[in-house]
Amino acid sequence: MSTEDDARSWLAERGVVEVGDGWTDVEERPERRLTANDVAHSRAGEVFTDERLDRADQVRLAFGLLDLLDGYWVTCVIRSVDQGSDGPLPPDLLWEGCRRRLEAERDAEPVTYSLWVDWFEDHGTVATAFAQVLGNDIDRVVTEGSDAQLRRAGRVLACSGPVPWPLKEKVYDTAIRLPALHAPLFKGLLNSYYDVYGDLEPTAALALLVRLRLPADTLHLTELRSVLAAGHRNHYRCPHAWDAANT
Template sequence: METARTERTQQWLAAHDLDTEGDPEEAARDLMPEILRDEELAPADKLELGLGLLEILDTYWATVELRWFVNAAQDEALPATFWQAIREHLEQPKASEAVLQSLWADWFEDITTVERAFTEVLAKDTAALGDAGDALLHRAAAVLKISGPVPWKLKYPIYTAALDVERLRPFVYFGVLYSFHDVYGSLEIAPALELLDRLDLPEDTEHLADLRTALQEGHANHHRR
């Protein structure tokens, strides 16, 4: 995904005799600190350039540095800008793997950030799912699939709302499945079984029979079975 941020970041890199050549992960480790410690940049400009570098490199380490920066921000405008950019990444036909990994492994697994993150990327748009266009449906599908670590009380209302959207039903199933299989997955057995029943999936759906059996036996998580 390229935006005006991409061009601005490329201009900043060129002005500082820096480039993104070589391994993207190593480039992110070298370049993100250069951006964030540039004293001539205001915090909002550092965020814009950091987001531009994420667009250029599409690598996980860029999301790590951005997360640290945003979590330390004193100005609420910075998280607002950050989350808008993340939503735009998720609304692409193929979401950034780096952004998905960051949400799943960092934001959603951290109890101090999961509620804000999940709200920003999906929960606050729950009421719009029924009339959603492609952009929101792309985002909802991406988030549902990686929502395993999100506390059940936060995601269950979204799972329920998404049942009414045919395109999202497979991703509700993935959400329940990974809620069971993720190390930090969060699941409540009775409502999870109810969701599976309401999804009305073909009996030969991959992993469905094993998942249903495990839940009926009283297991809420594969790793604590």
């Protein structure tokens, strides 16, 4: 069975089953319809207290719940356990689980959002997280990467705004060698400037920006080029600079 099927069976053992396009708890309130988000909030934490499972199986089941429920809250639980008193989780399983979902054809928003606002914004976890999901193998991805690996690279680049510039500059400089990654790299640069916690070095970022092969009418390309040329590091340090670039 797939991890998603395992998660469905695990929930069914607890009386939580799919009904139409929703869920219900047949033991507690069978008349009430639950959303996937409801199920994630009420049940995801139980995965890591299930004593029938060893830690590795708990991690696999948690990712199965993520696949099944497609909910950001499941990623919050995974991270909370990893960073909490019962952590860390087995790093090979944790990060392979993230990479697999970043490479999948299906939408990976819960994982990319978690990377962005949790792992990358936290100075205690950003170096490890960024290295594990892209930094460690960016050279191989660019030179011989499969479509799946390029999906992962693009998704990580696009949400990498909060990653400190010294950690991502080399990754950006490597990614730019592959035109297929230019669009997500632009998003990464844009978020590095415009995100509240974004980080960049204006001169180096501008040097990368001018090398990108992008349509001339790319949204915010002109503004970003202007503020970087003026030496601005972050939108929120000088918000009027962005407005001035539009005039």
